[in-house]
Amino acid sequence: MIAPATDVLAPLPVAVPLLVGTLLLLVGKVLPGRLPDALAILAALAVVTIDARLAAHTTGGPLVYWMGHWQPRGEVTLGIGLVINEAEAILAAFMALLFAATFIFAWGYFEDIRALFHVLMLIFLAAMQGFCLTHDLFNLFVWFEVMSVTAFALTAYRLEADPLEGALNFTVTNTIGSFLILGGIALAYSLAGLLDFGALARSLAQHADDPVAVGAFCMIAAGLLIKGAAIPFHFWLADAHAVAPSPVSVIFSGAMVPLALFGLGKIYWDVFETVPPVQLLMRTLVLGLGVTTAIVGGVACLRQRHLKRLLAFSTISHGGILLIGLALPGPVSLAGVLAYFIGHGLVKGALFMVAGVLLATAGGIDELWLRGRGRPVWPAGVAMAVAGSLLGGAPLGLMDSGSRLIGAAAGARGEDWILIAVVLGTACTGGAVLRGAGRIFLGLGEIAGEEARGPSEDESEKPARPLWLMMLPVIVLLIIAIGAGLPHADETMLGAAARFLAWDRIASIGPIGPATAAAVPAPSHPFVPWLTLGLAILIAAHELGHAWLPRSWSRTSRRVLSGPVFTAIDRAHDGVVGDYVVWILIGLALFSVSSAAALHAG
Secondary structure, eight states, X not given: OOOHHHHHHTTHHHHHHHHHHHHHHHHGGGSOTXXXXXXXXXXXXXXXXXXXXXXXXXXXXXXXXXXXXXXOBTTBOOSOEXXXXXXHHHHHHHHHHHHHHHHHHTTTTOTTTTTHHHHHHHHHHHHHHHXXXXXXXXXXXXXXXXXXXXXXXXXXXTOOHHHHHHHHHHXXXXXXXXXXXXXXXXXXXXXXXXXXXXXXXXXXXHSTTOHHHHHHHHHHHHHHHHHTTOTTSOTHHHHHHHHSOHHHHHHIIIIIHHHHHHHHHHHIIIIITTOHHHHHHIIIIIHHHHHHHHHHHHHHHHTOXXXXXXXXXXXXXXXHHHHHHHHSOSHHHHHHHHHHHHHHHHHXXXXXXXXXXXXXXXXXXXXXXXXXXXXXXXXXXXXXXXXXXXXXXXXSSHHHHHHHHHHHHHHHTTOTTHHHHHHHHHHHHHHHHHHHHHHHHHOOOOOTTHHHHSOOOOOXXXXXXXXXXXXXXXXXXXXXXXXXXSHHHHHHHHHHHHHHHHEETTTTSEESSOXXXXXXXXXXXXXXXXXXXHHHHHHHHHHHOGGGSOHHHHHHHHHHHTSHHHHHHHHHOOSOHHHHHHHHHHHHHHHHHHHHHHHHXX
């Protein structure tokens, strides 16, 4: 049973931001000065505190809270439950922290729409909390749709051509994902007649080889992969990031996209894990999509000069690494996913804030146009270099902990080849960010005529905001990303992962038995982080040092980079939403063929 104090706290991560958002919607226009900013920050910090308290209460097992006290009666489950595990509470607390940092960064940014920005963001926060904690499949869908609606409004609020185009691509593709998830929910409901995770898991355990169960998983998984921007469903992300305000991009990349991927793991572990063909799909198709996403996203990231698009493609690549971790079984890989999720969100949030600093102070976002123009805001350059090193595999911090644990899980299965994708994706994204830092803040990499071939877009964000205020959350996020990656972080994540996987989801009554966390595995390849970081630095140096390289080498490298594979990647991202829908159909075809093969193998 839940302790009375915890029983009161359980719904508050969702209720607090909704209540504060409602208050700001009613009276925000008449509140003086920066009071809406302050209330939004306090609301986010309150959610952090509540989630941390809930995480502390779940070390002995999950907390189950039934909304309105509609508890199950025998085999009938009509109410909507919140099941709070330590792992999900930790992720929920991290996301609330990211929102608090974003509110600080956006202090004074949205003067034209006043508290409406805070209202939308608080609804966004409430939806993410509900998505993390819910134990009902349709409720999970509803919370993600609330996220999608608020994300569309935050992307297109300026009602200009470029934001509307990016928001339209986002809306069309994600709406297709929503229909797929809804169709999958309908198939699952046809088997169980209920939508509670526990009831569904019990029913699917009795229909383990039913094609309807496999079809339900495929539709839900495809919808979540669209929202999680996995290849070939990823095309909307760069378009939306390029036009969204920087504070919104922080949440998109740092929380929303990884949360969709974690949602795939959530419905697999809580609902579909007892279905053997689905297990095979996770070990084959999802793993393959993760490897492809990590590599292609990293290569595409290197070819960007628009900083926000560059960071968007790095999110796609790192999402592939998360998918790899989700596809590998066991607490070690899940612990790696948890650490990587949080580390990536902290670092990527800081980088999008640095992009916002450049937009506010230099009036541009094009890497080539910004060459040397970042010197007046050199603290942002230091932060960008540190963040780029963390993205590039520096052997410290939570991202390193996550990649090491995922690598250890792959090595334990004899699948060390997976490390190639992790290394390539990490090195390419880190190299791209380090290249940008060297070019923008040190003035390196000058090549005559580059600006003429690709003029900078006319973009800017609200100027005259204090640099120290914009840099404060950047520094805090990076300190947490580095300082939290101490040895005890591995143990914390492993313990949370073990307790998460030890819960009896079929019975929905609590832990199967004492959950003993696996020992922190020794790195099977301790040189990999250094190799990855060295490769990232080498990539950045190569990109910036064309003027000092032999002409024959420069011509050869440019010929390779303009080859058919790289050209095809560029042309595929053409901004045409109809083409993006075709790629979604290709992805669905992959799921169809793979699910048929999995059923046949079973």
